[in-house]
Amino acid sequence: MNILTMLMNNWIGHSLTVLYPARPAVTKGYRGLVIFDETRCSGCSMCAFHCTSRAIEFRGAKTEYKWSYDPGQCTYCGRCADGCESHALSMEQACPPIYLTSGALKCSYTIQRKPPAPPPAAAPEPSGNPQQTDSTAGDAQ
Numbered sequence: 001m002n003i004l005t006m007l008m009n010n011w012i013g014h015s016l017t018v019l020y021p022a023r024p025a026v027t028k029g030y031r032g033l034v035i036f037d038e039t040r041c042s043g044c045s046m047c048a049f050h051c052t053s054r055a056i057e058f059r060g061a062k063t064e065y066k067w068s069y070d071p072g073q074c075t076y077c078g079r080c081a082d083g084c085e086s087h088a089l090s091m092e093q094a095c096p097p098i099y100l101t102s103g104a105l106k107c108s109y110t111i112q113r114k115p116p117a118p119p120p121a122a123a124p125e126p127s128g129n130p131q132q133t134d135s136t137a138g139d140a141q
Contacts, residue, residue, distance in 0.1 A: 040088035049084035068108035
């Protein structure tokens, strides 16, 4: 077959390549981006301790703390979400978005520390004299 004939047939005809979807479907249990719920965070910084890739940074002060996450460094292992006792971290079940510059997906939160809980109220002491039982009342007569 002549090469020019083959090129002409391919140019006139439609493409035979199967187009793939924009994003592949993910399976159950897929670990994607870390989602942070600042209302549940207790400020313990255990997520940063568990993060082996140093994608989570935690900087604390007396009145506030700063939590930041860089998906470009994340290995999506899930240790941070598993180690969070207050369940403030979860993992999205979708492919991470495509980014072209370093730090484009980085997010930071500055959160005020919650005041400590007040101590529990002391139980009221019994007032007056303790009541006598029947056995002690009979001995007094």
